[in-house]
Amino acid sequence: MKAFADHFSRVAAEYSAYRPRYPDGLFAALAAAVPRRGLAWDCATGTGQAAVGLAACFHRVLASDASLSQLRQAAGSGAVAYVVADAGASPIRSGSADLVTVAQALHWLDLDRFYAEARRSLAPGGLVAVWTYGRHRVDGGPIDGLIDRFYRDVVGPYWAPERRWVEVGYRGLPFPFREESIAVPPMVEEWTLRQMLGYLSTWSAVVRCIETTGANPIHALGDQLAPLWDGDRRRRLEWSLTLRAGR
Secondary structure (H helix, E strand, C coil): CCCCCCCCHHHHHHHHHHCCCCCHHHHHHHHHCCCCCCEEEEECCCCCHHHHHHHCCCCEEEEEECCHHHHHCCCCCCCEEEEECCCCCCCCCCCCEEEEEEECCHHHCCHHHHHHHHHHHEEEEEEEEEEEECCCECCCCHHHHHHHHHHHHHCHHHCCCCHHHHHCCCCCCCCCCCEECCCCCCEEEEECHHHHHHHHCCCHHHHHHHHHHCCCCHHHHHHHHHHHHCCCCCEEEEECEEEEEEC
16 A cells, blocks of 8 residues: 655645635536536545635535645635545545545555545546646746746755656556546636745645755745846746546
C-alpha cells in the first residue's frame, strides 16, 4: 500500500488562502454529465476548493482527506460534509455516489485502492472525474520566464517524482474507466504579486526546499519579479485544466 504523501499540512492555511478557484463551468459540465445530482464524493479534497464548487450543483457533497490540518482550513458550506479518511476507505455507502472527483491530487494516491473504492461507491451511471493543472501563465514574457526558471532550476530538484504526471496532464496515468470527453474552461484569477507569491509558497517543491535548506526561495523571486509587476497591479493568471472522466 502506498503511504500517504503529506506535502501540504504545514502550509494548510496558505493553501486555503492562495490556491486558485476552479471555474464554475467545470462543475456545471460535470453535473450535466451525470443522470442524478444527489451525492458527490470529493476525494483528497485538501482545503475544499473543489468541494465548495460541487456544492453549487449537487445536493450533498462528502469531502474527504487524510490530512486533518488541511480539513481544518477548509471552506465552509452547508452542503459539504468534511471527513478525515484515506482515499481507499471512504465512509460512503456502496452504489450511492453520482460523481467521484479528485482535484489536483490523483498523482499522490494509491491508485489501485482509490479506483476500487470509486467503483464501490459509484451509483449506476455515475462518473469518475479527475483533473490537474500545471504552471500558470501571466504575460508570455519576462514574468513567465522568471517563474519557469524558478520552477525548473531553483526548486526543480525538490519536486517529488509524482510531479511528472502533472507535467503531462495525467496522460499515461492508469485510468481504468470507459473514458468520455468533457470540455472544461481554464482557471483564471486576477492577482497581485503578493497573491501569486502566496500561491507559489504552496508548491510542494517550495515546502520541501525550505525544509531541506532552511531558506525560503520565494523571497529572492519576489525581488526579481517586483520591477516587472508594476506595484500593486492585478494581473491575469491562467492555468489550463486537464480533465479525465469515465464510467
